[in-house]
Amino acid sequence: MTGAVLSTHGLVARYGDFQALYGIDFQIGQGEAVALIGANGAGKSTFLRAVMGLLPVASDMVRMGGQPIGGTPADRMVQRGVAIVPEGRRLFTGMSVQDNLRVAVDQADRLGRRGGWSLSRLHRLFPILNEKARTPVQSLSGGQQQMVSIGRALLCQPTVLLCDEISLGLAPKVIREIYAALPEIRAQGTSVVLVEQDVGLAQSASDRLYCLLEGRVTLTGPSGSVTRDQISQAYFGGSHAVV
Numbered sequence: 001m002t003g004a005v006l007s008t009h010g011l012v013a014r015y016g017d018f019q020a021l022y023g024i025d026f027q028i029g030q031g032e033a034v035a036l037i038g039a040n041g042a043g044k045s046t047f048l049r050a051v052m053g054l055l056p057v058a059s060d061m062v063r064m065g066g067q068p069i070g071g072t073p074a075d076r077m078v079q080r081g082v083a084i085v086p087e088g089r090r091l092f093t094g095m096s097v098q099d100n101l102r103v104a105v106d107q108a109d110r111l112g113r114r115g116g117w118s119l120s121r122l123h124r125l126f127p128i129l130n131e132k133a134r135t136p137v138q139s140l141s142g143g144q145q146q147m148v149s150i151g152r153a154l155l156c157q158p159t160v161l162l163c164d165e166i167s168l169g170l171a172p173k174v175i176r177e178i179y180a181a182l183p184e185i186r187a188q189g190t191s192v193v194l195v196e197q198d199v200g201l202a203q204s205a206s207d208r209l210y211c212l213l214e215g216r217v218t219l220t221g222p223s224g225s226v227t228r229d230q231i232s233q234a235y236f237g238g239s240h241a242v243v
């Protein structure tokens with residue numbers, strides 16, 4: 001792949017004395033969807049946090065359009081075009097759907113981010129967000145809350161959208177509805193990094209995948225070509241395979 005929008009180079013991350021990532025090399029192109037899979041504790045969320053500037057990393061370890069940006073604080077990362085749909089959604093409880101979304105619109109305005117996402121466009125993508133505009137987010141179902149969280153990230157007009165386990169705890173029908181939004185998001189030119197526990201879903205929704213094990217990449221390749229055997233080996237042990 002040429003012309004990575006975002007890449008990492010020997011990315012390491014620590015929580016105090018504990019090293020969670022050991023030199024991750026990663027890249028994603030414009031409009032590409034890349035899945036990050038691996039067992040619990042493999043380092044997937046840590047990778048997203050490290051990229052997002054939520055953990056200290058050296059500037060050279062994360063590049064956007066070739067520019068070193070590692071360790072840039074998260075709000076500045078949003079300004080540069082990276083947004084995250086965090087694990088657990090982290091919505092503003094006590095506020096309505098529309099007020100949660102307006103926070104993102106205001107943030108994008110303040111940061112000077114321009115792009116194709118508007119509230120009306122988001123309402124076309126997830127019509128329920130319009131129907132429930134005045135509903136406090138804590139009264140929504142898990143799937144609806146996830147749509148708000150995705151919407152909030154999109155309204156920051158990201159070039160790269162980082163999604164941390166957006167299917168977690170949701171019913172299959174709701175998961176399908178949420179994943180059905182991906183093609184339109186990508187059609188905007190937005191690149192999507194998907195951390196996903198469901199390997200089948202990760203494979204079908206992405207162009208390429210990376211498997212992590214104990215903070216190291218154990219498999220990379222086109223999602224349609226990697227086999228179940230390769231994935232299970234990469235999940236539980238074995239050397240780095242490039243397919």
Ligand SMILES: Nc1ncnc2c1ncn2[C@@H]1O[C@H](COP(=O)(O)OP(=O)(O)OP(=O)(O)O)[C@@H](O)[C@H]1O
Pocket residue numbers: 015018020038039040041042043044045046047
């Ligand atoms: N705040 C923290 N402090 C200390 N260690 C942490 C912290 N967060 C994660 N870790 C450790 O870092 C490693 C990677 O965790 P991470 O959450 O990135 O894994 P993951 O692949 O996202 O797994 P999961 O699917 O369970 O979220 C694990 O060993 C975890 O215990």
